[in-house]
Structure formats: structure tokens, C-alpha cells
Amino acid sequence: MRILRLALRRLAASLPTLLLILMGMFLLLQLAPGDTVDALMAQMGGGDAALAEELRRFYGLDVGIAAQLWRYLTRLVTLDLGFSAIYGKPVATVILERLPPTILLMVSALSFAFFFGLVLGVLAARRVNRWPDTLISTLGLVFYATPSFWFGLMAIVLFSVYLQWLPAGGFYDITMGYTGIAAMLDIARHLVLPTLTLGLIFLAIYLRIMRASMLEVLSLDFVRTARAKGLTETRVVARHVLRNAMLPMVTLIGLQAGTMLGGSVVVESVFALPGLGRLAYESVVQRDLNTLLGIVFVSALLVIAINFVVDILYARLDPRISAES
Amino acid sequence: MTAPLLSVRDLRTHFMTRAGVAKAVDGVSFDLAAGEILGLVGESGSGKSVTGFSLLGLVDPPGRIVGGSIRFQGRELVGMPPAALRALRGRHLAMVFQDPQATLNPVLTIGAQMALAVQAHERASDRAALDRAAAVLARVGIPEAARRLSAYPHEFSGGMRQRVAIATALLHGPALIVADEPTTALDVSIQAQILAKMKALAAESGTALIWISHDLATVSSLADRVLVMYAGRIVESGPVGAVLRAPLHPYTRGLLDSLPAMATPGEKLRQIPGAAPSLLALPAGCAFAPRCPRADAACAAPPPEVAQGSRRAACHHPLEAAA
Incomplete structure (x- = not known):
């Protein structure tokens, strides 16, 4: 109950932020030269001014910017994201088609980074300043310093071209026509390299945070108390240290959800994944304002949802957080 | 002698x-x-x-x-x-430490911390361990001991926390x-x-x-x-x-x-x-x-x-x- 109240209050606080993001995005996009109709006409191979005017009226681009913004926001209240002139479909449909690869990629990269960051961080902290710590910390630094697009390309060269273990790109193999379990395994195989590429940098961050956090908690008095009670070292770490040490990691997930979504644009481009990131890039090129705004809206919702989960998790982990404070 | x-x-x-x-x-x-x-x-x-x-x-x-x-x-x-x-x-051989603010784990209930101490030396079910904890808490003068087991350290005063620490030390006699x-x-x-x-x-x-x-x-x-x-x-x-x-x-x-x-x-x-x-x-x-x-x-x-x-x-x- 206490946790739910806290989370709901945080959710309410994020609504004005969402509104500001959308308005800012809308106005910024007006600064870019050309609009949807220009892009459409270019694709059609040109046309006369009358046709352009007709199209502008059809897509509601003939009124002032303020009126367009107002129209967009009032439609948004009914969860209507508008129509994409470029794709000839409602924006909601376009986005829903592109959402699964991105969400799968984010969930797998986040889980990978969190799990291995935790394990490696704990290992490094338990052997602090000895060779396992040095090895893990150095690897972490290398992962952190490597640009993800370069890592992605090198992974393709090594694992796809040279060793031929994994596919170089795409979300699934359309030539095989898999169904059921086989289709899931096929998608999983396609996601291995993108997950590693997107996740490694976050793994490096999590492992540094976890190592530092473990070392700090290990030096606290209650750890000595736990040892004085005669607990085994494993139990001291598992029951007393881990939960306290995980708090900064959990905070970090919420903070980096947006960064991760940004990173997935690069990774989706490198691995030709039909995800939200690629869609955003294409929408910018094609001046597809409605789609772009829809992506911003959905991305913001995604980040808010992740932060909502993180808040609940954090409150569960730390009983000192209360709805009152 | x-x-x-x-x-x-x-x-x-x-x-x-x-x-x-x-x-x-x-x-x-x-x-x-x-x-x-x-x-x-x-x-x-x-x-x-x-x-x-x-x-x-x-x-x-x-x-x-x-x-x-x-x-x-x-x-x-x-x-x-x-x-x-x-x-x-x-x-x-047990020990009670100086600062009861810092010597209890802030994210575990009093009951969980005491049960861990019981189970460090005996095979006891969670229920049995918590019962033992409640009995010793009552001995050191904590009212409604059984109910307080589910409380967290920050919900206790300094004196109460130190009583918990003493009770934990006394668990195994x-x-x-x-x-x-x-x-x-x-x-x-x-x-x-x-x-x-x-x-x-x-x-x-x-x-x-x-x-x-x-x-x-x-x-x-x-x-x-x-x-x-x-x-x-x-x-x-x-x-x-x-x-x-x-x-x-x-x-x-x-x-x-x-x-x-x-x-x-x-x-x-x-x-x-x-x-x-x-x-x-x-x-x-x-x-x-x-x-x-x-x-x-x-x-x-x-x-x-x-x-x-x-x-x-x-x-x-x-x-x-x-x-």
C-alpha cells in the first residue's frame, strides 16, 4: 500500500514532464526546413503547388503552428497518435509493429548488464586489489571505453563473417518460415550480438558501481555484527551486504533507461533491426512529424514505466523509503 | 583452582x-x-x-x-x-557493539536479523527461530516482542536498538x-x-x-x-x-x-x-x-x-x- 502510493505519486509527477517533452519536440521540429508534404512530393517525383496545397489541407498542415499543436494534444488525450503520411497507416499501428524488437533488445541488454554487472562487481569486491579484481576492473574499463557501433561491427566481422556462428543482422530469418519455439530461438539467435553490443557499456557501468557499493557496505558496522553472530562469509554477503549494495544499481537503471533507448538507435542501425530506433531515424529524414512525435511519446512512456518499476523495486528493497518522505 | x-x-x-x-x-x-x-x-x-x-x-x-x-x-x-x-x-562468545544506529542492518527486519543469528548455529525453522528471538527480546525488556519482530531498525529508538543487540548476543546463551x-x-x-x-x-x-x-x-x-x-x-x-x-x-x-x-x-x-x-x-x-x-x-x-x-x-x- 505504502509502496503503491509512492509509485502513483511519482507517476502523477511525470505527466507534466511528458507534456513539456512533446511540446518542445513539436516546436523544435518546426525549425527543420521542409515538411511531410515536401518529403512526399519528393518521393512522388515532384508535383505542382495546387497538389501540395491540397495535401497540406488533407494532413492538417495548412493552419498555424499553435493550432496544429493544440489539435495534436487534444487528439492525444484520446490516445490517438494521428496518421502517418509516409507509411499510409495510423501512427499507433506503425509504432506497434516496430516496438517488439526494441523492447526485446532493451530487456535482454538490461538483464544481461544487470546480472553480469552484479556478479562481476561482487567477485571484484570480494578479491579487492588482487588479480581477479584487477582483471575484472580492466575489462570493465575496456568495455566502457569502446564505442558500441565499433564493437557491433567487429562482432559482426568475427562471429558472423569469419566464424559464421551468428546472423549478422535482422530480427528473424524470413526465408525459413519458423513457427512456435523454433521462431523464438531464431529471434534469440538474432538478438545475441545486438544485446552484447548494447549491454556491454552498461555492464561496465554496473560492475563499477556494484564493486564500489559492495566495498562501502562491507566496511559498515552491521557487517561486523553479522560476523560476530557467527554467520558464514557467504551468508554475510548474501543476506546482509547484497541487498544494501544493490540500491545504487537499481537507481541507476531508472536513470539510464533513456540512455539505453538512445543507444538502441545505433545498435538497431548496425544490426538492421526493424525497431523503434530505426523508425525514429527514418522519420526524421522523411519529416514524418506525426510518427516522430508518436515515437517520442511512446519512448517517454517506456522510460516512465521503467522508472515506475524501479521506484517500486527500490521501496521494496529499502524500508526506510516511505510515501511520507 | x-x-x-x-x-x-x-x-x-x-x-x-x-x-x-x-x-x-x-x-x-x-x-x-x-x-x-x-x-x-x-x-x-x-x-x-x-x-x-x-x-x-x-x-x-x-x-x-x-x-x-x-x-x-x-x-x-x-x-x-x-x-x-x-x-x-x-x-x-558474543559481542555487543557501540553504536546501535550502525550495527543493525537497515534493510532487514529485527526478526530476520535475529533469526539469521539463530540459524547460523542451529538447524531451526524460520518459525522456531523467530519464536526464540521473541522470547529473548521479551527478556531484555522489549514490550510486545512478538509483534516488534517485523519492525525495521529505524522504527526503534536508540535504547531499544541496543536492547535488540543485547538480545541477539544472548540468543545462544x-x-x-x-x-x-x-x-x-x-x-x-x-x-x-x-x-x-x-x-x-x-x-x-x-x-x-x-x-x-x-x-x-x-x-x-x-x-x-x-x-x-x-x-x-x-x-x-x-x-x-x-x-x-x-x-x-x-x-x-x-x-x-x-x-x-x-x-x-x-x-x-x-x-x-x-x-x-x-x-x-x-x-x-x-x-x-x-x-x-x-x-x-x-x-x-x-x-x-x-x-x-x-x-x-x-x-x-x-x-x-x-x-
Whole structure:
């Protein structure tokens, strides 16, 4: 109950932020030269001014910017994201088609980074300043310093071209026509390299945070108390240290959800994944304002949802957080 | 005479710091009988807490027991394999720490922390462990103990938290509890309650107690015998009444004189001049000599042991010697 109240209050606080993001995005996009109709006409191979005017009226681009913004926001209240002139479909449909690869990629990269960051961080902290710590910390630094697009390309060269273990790109193999379990395994195989590429940098961050956090908690008095009670070292770490040490990691997930979504644009481009990131890039090129705004809206919702989960998790982990404070 | 419960001989615990070797405990010897209450008194940095940690094998690196012997219930603790020492800790040999704010885990319930302590030494179901915890909490005077098990440390007051820590130490009915300034962080009124409770519980269960404190007043109301430590060594020991009435060592005299209760109202408190010596570079002779009003050239040599009945002091010029 206490946790739910806290989370709901945080959710309410994020609504004005969402509104500001959308308005800012809308106005910024007006600064870019050309609009949807220009892009459409270019694709059609040109046309006369009358046709352009007709199209502008059809897509509601003939009124002032303020009126367009107002129209967009009032439609948004009914969860209507508008129509994409470029794709000839409602924006909601376009986005829903592109959402699964991105969400799968984010969930797998986040889980990978969190799990291995935790394990490696704990290992490094338990052997602090000895060779396992040095090895893990150095690897972490290398992962952190490597640009993800370069890592992605090198992974393709090594694992796809040279060793031929994994596919170089795409979300699934359309030539095989898999169904059921086989289709899931096929998608999983396609996601291995993108997950590693997107996740490694976050793994490096999590492992540094976890190592530092473990070392700090290990030096606290209650750890000595736990040892004085005669607990085994494993139990001291598992029951007393881990939960306290995980708090900064959990905070970090919420903070980096947006960064991760940004990173997935690069990774989706490198691995030709039909995800939200690629869609955003294409929408910018094609001046597809409605789609772009829809992506911003959905991305913001995604980040808010992740932060909502993180808040609940954090409150569960730390009983000192209360709805009152 | 039967063998004492605890027998410490020439214990030396040093910290290998970057600046050199800090001799936090340097040649401490004492005996403790079953059920006895021993006060261990000294200023900050005198090595009293490190002595306590050494007994349980809880000295953190870069600290290390470099020599001496600790015999507890007939077994040698120095050099004992970690697993064997762990099995002893909390079961036969427990510890209560100074700051109850920091010594309880903030994210676990009181019940969970106490149940972990029960299950560290016995195969007990969670239910049975929690029942045990509730029973001991009731003994240390926590009302509605069973209900409070699901509370978190931040929901308790300082005094209550320290009662929880004491209850945790009592869970397995240990033969010895080392209490490291357990009342220092508490209000005076709460201090008195905890002291009385501790004394009653120790008497009731026959538990021996080492009470580490910088406060002579609390020690005098609790202990049978007192050890006074200075710069890693014991400078005076004896029955608490006799030592406080007529100390042999000038340092003990200085400690007593600096107690506000001993001062004449309106007069300045008498302080011991100077500061405790650096543990990195202790003088070859008496470590207290630079601050001692009775010091002379003889004090540059290691002080001899002066015996007076069951009392001992390490001093070239003891007060009222052989009086």
C-alpha cells in the first residue's frame, strides 16, 4: 500500500514532464526546413503547388503552428497518435509493429548488464586489489571505453563473417518460415550480438558501481555484527551486504533507461533491426512529424514505466523509503 | 583452582599501515573467571576495543594478531581455523557493539536479523527461530516482542536498538559477552536502564562479561574487576572498588581526577596534560611518562610490575606503594 502510493505519486509527477517533452519536440521540429508534404512530393517525383496545397489541407498542415499543436494534444488525450503520411497507416499501428524488437533488445541488454554487472562487481569486491579484481576492473574499463557501433561491427566481422556462428543482422530469418519455439530461438539467435553490443557499456557501468557499493557496505558496522553472530562469509554477503549494495544499481537503471533507448538507435542501425530506433531515424529524414512525435511519446512512456518499476523495486528493497518522505 | 574461562597472555595486535606498524595492542595479559564481570577502561586509542575484537577474531585488515595466546574454554583461539572460530562466535562468545544506529542492518527486519543469528548455529525453522528471538527480546525488556519482530531498525529508538543487540548476543546463551561501549551512544537515563538489565541478565545466566568503556563511572557500577589500558598495554588491574578508591598508577589517578563528579563545583576540571602517544612510535620505557607528574629518569626503562594483593600496576613510581 505504502509502496503503491509512492509509485502513483511519482507517476502523477511525470505527466507534466511528458507534456513539456512533446511540446518542445513539436516546436523544435518546426525549425527543420521542409515538411511531410515536401518529403512526399519528393518521393512522388515532384508535383505542382495546387497538389501540395491540397495535401497540406488533407494532413492538417495548412493552419498555424499553435493550432496544429493544440489539435495534436487534444487528439492525444484520446490516445490517438494521428496518421502517418509516409507509411499510409495510423501512427499507433506503425509504432506497434516496430516496438517488439526494441523492447526485446532493451530487456535482454538490461538483464544481461544487470546480472553480469552484479556478479562481476561482487567477485571484484570480494578479491579487492588482487588479480581477479584487477582483471575484472580492466575489462570493465575496456568495455566502457569502446564505442558500441565499433564493437557491433567487429562482432559482426568475427562471429558472423569469419566464424559464421551468428546472423549478422535482422530480427528473424524470413526465408525459413519458423513457427512456435523454433521462431523464438531464431529471434534469440538474432538478438545475441545486438544485446552484447548494447549491454556491454552498461555492464561496465554496473560492475563499477556494484564493486564500489559492495566495498562501502562491507566496511559498515552491521557487517561486523553479522560476523560476530557467527554467520558464514557467504551468508554475510548474501543476506546482509547484497541487498544494501544493490540500491545504487537499481537507481541507476531508472536513470539510464533513456540512455539505453538512445543507444538502441545505433545498435538497431548496425544490426538492421526493424525497431523503434530505426523508425525514429527514418522519420526524421522523411519529416514524418506525426510518427516522430508518436515515437517520442511512446519512448517517454517506456522510460516512465521503467522508472515506475524501479521506484517500486527500490521501496521494496529499502524500508526506510516511505510515501511520507 | 579451576582453569579460568578466558586466559589472555601477551596478546599483540598490530596494524600494518602505510605509515608503519601501529601497535594497538602490545602485550596484554589477563584472566577471566566464569560469570565474572570485567571492566576494560581507557581513552580512545588505548587499544581496548581492538582487544575486544581480537578475542572474537574480528580484527579487520590491515590489523592482525601477531603474537600471544587467547585460551577460551580450554581452546586456543589464536591461529584457530576461521571456520572453527566462526562456529564459536555468536554461540559461546558474543559481542555487543557501540553504536546501535550502525550495527543493525537497515534493510532487514529485527526478526530476520535475529533469526539469521539463530540459524547460523542451529538447524531451526524460520518459525522456531523467530519464536526464540521473541522470547529473548521479551527478556531484555522489549514490550510486545512478538509483534516488534517485523519492525525495521529505524522504527526503534536508540535504547531499544541496543536492547535488540543485547538480545541477539544472548540468543545462544554464550559463556562470554564482550560489550564494546554499548551505552556510550545512549542518553544517561537509558544508560542506567541498560546497565541494570545487563548486570541482571549476566547474573541470571552466569554469563561472563567484558565491559569496554572510557567511562569509569559506568564500570564502577557494574564490574567486579577493572583493567586500565594505556597505549596498548594494561597499566593497572584490580578489584574495581579498591582501584577507584586508591589507584596505584598515576594514569588511573589522572582519569579519576578528570571525572566531573570528582571535581569541586566552581573549580576547573583537572585534565591529564598532553595527548596519548602515537601508536606508531611508542617509547621504550613507560608510555605514560611524558604526561606523568611523577616521571623521572628511571621511567625511560620499561616499568616493573608492582603487586599489592590481587592488584597489579606497571609503574616505577606507584602511588601509595606498599601502603
